[in-house]
Amino acid sequence: MKILRIIARLNVGGPARHVVWLTEGLDDAEFDTKLIAGTVPDGEEDMAYFAEEHGVRPVYLKEMSRELSPKDAISIWKVYREMRCFGPDIVHTHTAKAGTVGRIAAFAFRWLTPGTLIGRPRKVKIVHTFHGHVFHSYYGSLKTSVFLFIERMLARFATDRIITITDQQFKEINQDYSVGQREKFRIIPLGIDLSTLDRNSELRNDFRREFDVEDDETLCGFVGRLTEIKNISMYLKAARVCVADRENINKLRFIIVGDGHLRQSLEAEAKELGIADKVMFAGNRNDIPAIYAGIDIVALTSLNEGTPLSLIEAMAAGKPVISTAVGGVVDLVGNPDEVKDGFSICERGITVESGDADGLAAGIKKLAEDEVLAARLPAAGRRFVHDNYSKDRLVNDIKEFYRQLNADARKP
Numbered sequence: 001m002k003i004l005r006i007i008a009r010l011n012v013g014g015p016a017r018h019v020v021w022l023t024e025g026l027d028d029a030e031f032d033t034k035l036i037a038g039t040v041p042d043g044e045e046d047m048a049y050f051a052e053e054h055g056v057r058p059v060y061l062k063e064m065s066r067e068l069s070p071k072d073a074i075s076i077w078k079v080y081r082e083m084r085c086f087g088p089d090i091v092h093t094h095t096a097k098a099g100t101v102g103r104i105a106a107f108a109f110r111w112l113t114p115g116t117l118i119g120r121p122r123k124v125k126i127v128h129t130f131h132g133h134v135f136h137s138y139y140g141s142l143k144t145s146v147f148l149f150i151e152r153m154l155a156r157f158a159t160d161r162i163i164t165i166t167d168q169q170f171k172e173i174n175q176d177y178s179v180g181q182r183e184k185f186r187i188i189p190l191g192i193d194l195s196t197l198d199r200n201s202e203l204r205n206d207f208r209r210e211f212d213v214e215d216d217e218t219l220c221g222f223v224g225r226l227t228e229i230k231n232i233s234m235y236l237k238a239a240r241v242c243v244a245d246r247e248n249i250n251k252l253r254f255i256i257v258g259d260g261h262l263r264q265s266l267e268a269e270a271k272e273l274g275i276a277d278k279v280m281f282a283g284n285r286n287d288i289p290a291i292y293a294g295i296d297i298v299a300l301t302s303l304n305e306g307t308p309l310s311l312i313e314a315m316a317a318g319k320p321v322i323s324t325a326v327g328g329v330v331d332l333v334g335n336p337d338e339v340k341d342g343f344s345i346c347e348r349g350i351t352v353e354s355g356d357a358d359g360l361a362a363g364i365k366k367l368a369e370d371e372v373l374a375a376r377l378p379a380a381g382r383r384f385v386h387d388n389y390s391k392d393r394l395v396n397d398i399k400e401f402y403r404q405l406n407a408d409a410r411k412p
Helices: 014-025 050-055 072-086 096-111 114-118 139-157 169-177 201-210 230-242 263-273 288-294 311-317 329-333 357-369 371-389 391-411
Strands: 004-008 033-036 088-096 125-130 161-164 185-187 218-223 252-257 279-284 297-300 321-322 337-338 343-346 350-352
Touching: 004 072, 004 096, 014 033, 014 050, 014 088, 014 201, 014 391, 033 072, 050 288, 072 096, 088 297, 088 391, 096 114, 096 125, 096 139, 161 169, 161 391, 169 185, 169 329, 218 230, 218 288, 218 311, 218 357, 218 391, 230 252, 230 263, 252 357, 263 279, 288 311, 297 311, 297 357, 311 321, 311 329, 311 371, 321 329, 321 357, 329 350, 329 371, 350 357, 357 371
Parallel strands: 004 033, 004 088, 088 125, 125 161, 161 185, 218 252, 218 297, 252 279, 297 321, 321 350
Antiparallel strands: 337 343, 343 350
16 A cells, blocks of 8 residues: 655654654565655754654755745655556645645546546545644734635635644644535544653753753743743742742753753743753753653643643653643543643643733742642653553554545555
8 A cells, every 4th residue: 555645844843753653664575665754944943853863865845835835836746657667556645735735646647548538537545644733823813814714715616634633733724714524524643752751860860961950949841842832931020939938949840852942032031031051952862761761840832832842752752741721632631630730630730721921930939839739740751651542552543544534545
């Protein structure tokens, strides 16, 4: 079975690792998989090294990147040409730009054949995965409306199946924004390589020594791209509230792991808030196990999320997590057990309202002070992630999904 997988760019983040793991996992006697990827723009870290480490050699299209561009027409043509050469049974797109370019090319590949004249177009199946969505908090109302219209048209006319990675994401995309028919949707959660995230005291000590973090200090960390959608200013404001608490000033430290075009402005904001000595900017790092070994609390402040990989990895590493209650976060942390002033203690983590820096600060201090809670939540989170988010489970789910989809395509 031939699978053509398409992603806009292999930048730092969950989608890039997701497609590499799937391309690697579906390279056997049953499946032949090719990956097409666009270019990573300036200011974003390229994860081509990750593909190479896993033996994946994508076809790179220099014209395809994140933003809308006249070059998209060239991208569509090149993707269509790859389809003509490869002859896929299934075209599977990931992320918004690749979803547009890939599905238009696949629609053309399906119908631009002599067989169409006798009612026999190519039997290629077209699948799109939403890792998140851009229907709020990314762009202005006009641009968002345009993207929403495009997604609705593609879902109706150029998509056989739509995959979301959480129940919450399905509800938002299908029910709240009216994208796609209900019967086209399948929910297939993310999967990650859990074997690298076991507790490791040596890695923990090395990471903390690098940043001069003492054993008795609680290190709170944000891990991700430094972009507007992550609302890292909220994280900095929460750090200021924590630092202003004289009882915690010498116990709490903060780190930001990741890079992006906002780094300079965020560093300047930390200075303006008077917390530059308490917030460290670590930049992009490839030593994922060491990051989670060294951090004590993982925080996320996004305005919009699919299923955040940083929270899954933190939970797999046995770390307490606190996050804004957006998108697939609510599926990860579970239902609220106890509502406090400014935050909610859930089954597997703590949530706060989007933009509520004071609530975030209160939740961070709670995790830093309450040893029982800081042990109970990670234990539940670790069990949940190991039961539901392994890489092997993801690969097996996708294989079974493809088998059924291919069988449907071969029916007369």
